[in-house]
Amino acid sequence: MTAPQAQSTAEELRGAGLRVTAARVALIETVRDGDHLGVEAITSAVRDRVGHISVQAVYEALHALTAAGLLRRIEPAGSPARFEGRVGDNHHHIVCRSCAAVADVDCAVGEAPCLTASDDHGFSVGEAEVTYWGLCPGCSTAGSS
Ligand SMILES: [Zn+2]
Ligand SMILES: [Zn+2]
Numbered sequence: 001m002t003a004p005q006a007q008s009t010a011e012e013l014r015g016a017g018l019r020v021t022a023a024r025v026a027l028i029e030t031v032r033d034g035d036h037l038g039v040e041a042i043t044s045a046v047r048d049r050v051g052h053i054s055v056q057a058v059y060e061a062l063h064a065l066t067a068a069g070l071l072r073r074i075e076p077a078g079s080p081a082r083f084e085g086r087v088g089d090n091h092h093h094i095v096c097r098s099c100a101a102v103a104d105v106d107c108a109v110g111e112a113p114c115l116t117a118s119d120d121h122g123f124s125v126g127e128a129e130v131t132y133w134g135l136c137p138g139c140s141t142a143g144s145s
Contacts, residue, residue, distance in 0.1 A: 009025045009028050009029060010025055012028070012070055013025070013028075013070070016068035016069065016070055017068070018064060018065070018068055022049075022050045023046060023050050023053050023057070023061060024061055024064075024065065026045075026046045026049040026050045027042065027046050027058065027061050027062070027065065028065060028070060028071065028085065030042055030045040030046055030049070031071050031083045031084060031085050032084075032085030034084075035084075035102070036074065036082040036083070036084050036093070036102040037082060037083060037084075038080050038081065038082055038083075039055065039058060039059065039062065039080065039081065039083075042058060042062070042083060043055050043058045046058060062083055066083070069087055069088070070085075070087065071083050071084065071085060071087065072084050072085075072086065072087045074093055074102070074129075076093065076095045076100075076102070076131050076133075077131070079095070079100050082102060086104065089106075089107075090107065090127060090128060090129075091104050091105060091106055091107060092104075092105040092106075092107065092129065092130040092131065092132065093105060093130075093131055093132070094131075094132040094133075094134065095131055095132070095133055095134075096134065096135055096136035096139055097133055097134065097135060097139075098135055098136070098139035098142075099136060099138070099139050101136045101138075101139075103136075105130075
């Protein structure tokens, strides 16, 4: 789509004021290539690419990258946090109650973000997050047979 990955990832880190390390680059690319990965999956994928890194270091890097807006953290109620590289468009998620599969859902009203609350209680709203819960196709087929 846009610029070649390795270079642009390092540039994005620099642009966000973060130090560029092999682990951070691998982490961002792992999350972007993945599909709403959890911390365990991210840690093992990053280890495959750059060698040993502690889970604590992965948590800290994820925190810094999320705070810098390079990654987005989603935390469906009752499930561990997941991370994704699709940031800035305020999209929503649909989660399978059975296997915890997660998929992206574009803004419910077709114009992002869904910021028009029926009653905003005087708050200045900057983000809306909708989680749709249901059964993924695999799980609903398994249940009906
Ligand atoms: Zn499922
Ligand atoms: Zn997503």
